[in-house]
Amino acid sequence: MAFIDYYKILEVTKNATENDIKKAYRKLARKYHPDLNPNDKEAEQKFKEVNEANEVLSHLENRKKYDEYGEHWQQTDAYKKAKQQQKQYAQQQTSQGDFGGYTESDFSDFFGSMFGGGNAKGQNRQTKFRGQDFNAQLQLNLKDVYTTHKQTLTVNNKSIRITIPAGVENGQIIKIKGYGGKGVNGGPNGDLYIEFSIINKSRFKRDGDNLYASVDLDLYKALLGDEITVNTFTGKVKLTVKPETQNGTKLKLKGKGFPKYKKEGQFGDLYITYNLKTPTKLSNKEKELFTELSKLR
Known part of the structure; x- marks a missing residue:
């Protein structure tokens, strides 16, 4: 998987503040929005990339993982959990005087396989891990949520058609199961959490x-x-x-x-x-x- 420089996509530096990222996203989202660039495939791709970059960099915890692990940021939780399990297992086997047939290099092979490396012996023992959850914000007018309707979203280069029930409130979050990050080693995908931002321009x-x-x-x-x-x-x-x-x-x-x-x-x-x-x-x-x-x- 090729490394994607989300900072470059949003045209900001690594020292950009949360407000800088928000401003950059809004500016580029408007620039490449499909409604303003009909039948422009290049603009459509740019719009998808801008949305993906914003999903990562506007989320404090995801940004921290991205800065530390780069292209593998979605697997960091699984990596840390597995590494802790490995440490506990190693301590247990050491106290018993053996490793139960496993060596330190075996564990290194296992962790390497999570990030695309490792030898065949380590890959045979790959463990399935659930993918990273994604977070997105959908902005709607009050009149839009007076009736139930369907809407197509683009999240992580995927088009998702969702049903928005009438009566959703500002700040409400709904979960779309399985539309988060891809699972590791055949594990289940993460989920997509959508937060609604309701703008009220009415007299009510x-x-x-x-x-x-x-x-x-x-x-x-x-x-x-x-x-x-x-x-x-x-x-x-x-x-x-x-x-x-x-x-x-x-x-x-x-x-x-x-x-x-x-x-x-x-x-x-x-x-x-x-x-x-x-x-x-x-x-x-x-x-x-x-x-x-x-x-x-």
């Missing part, structure tokens, strides 16, 4: 399954009562305003909130808060009428 505030919004209400409708039309996440609804409605009055629209995660057909509620708007630029006649009203009170 989300809290779990519930939505919150403020609606301006003019003084006359608040005093006398009326019907108004308000926006929900999926459309408009009519509301009846009771006479003498006070500023800050809250009401609940049942089932007009956000979908409940993996609960088909179930929704949270929408909470509306009225903000009374005091009229401005009153005419002389209006001032007179308000003056009369004040005297009546």
Whole structure:
């Protein structure tokens, strides 16, 4: 396996900070994104390489392993575990006066085989190890997660089509089994963990399954009562305003909130808060009428 210089791909130095890597990734991801480079195979390959480099270097622990072990960074956990087992086994056999038929060179052959070296005798005793888990972040708009939909991701040069359930929350992590690093010596693949970053550009505030919004209400409708039309996440609804409605009055629209995660057909509620708007630029006649009203009170 040829060595891949992830720092070179992201056009940063080995001393780059976490923020430097994040900025470099965003810049290059935009530059080579398939939507901006349709039918450009070279840009598509660059986009995949940039994503792969970011998956490694943006993860502190993975970056540390990569800096130390290079192309073999995904096998470091398995290597350390096996080396510890070898040490314990060697100590046990030494205390018994023998190595049970194994020599120090046998163990060296075993560890060498993990990294592509070693002789045939060591390779005959290769142990299977699970592949490294991968971590990725998927950025979506709030409206994208209002309904269940499918999306294709490119992770480690692989296209993965996943179903995103309605109602996923910002920061939520889901596991895609078997889409991590390749197993060693025929071992199982690692898993892919996807963290959702939900951007809310709507006028609604989300809290779990519930939505919150403020609606301006003019003084006359608040005093006398009326019907108004308000926006929900999926459309408009009519509301009846009771006479003498006070500023800050809250009401609940049942089932007009956000979908409940993996609960088909179930929704949270929408909470509306009225903000009374005091009229401005009153005419002389209006001032007179308000003056009369004040005297009546």
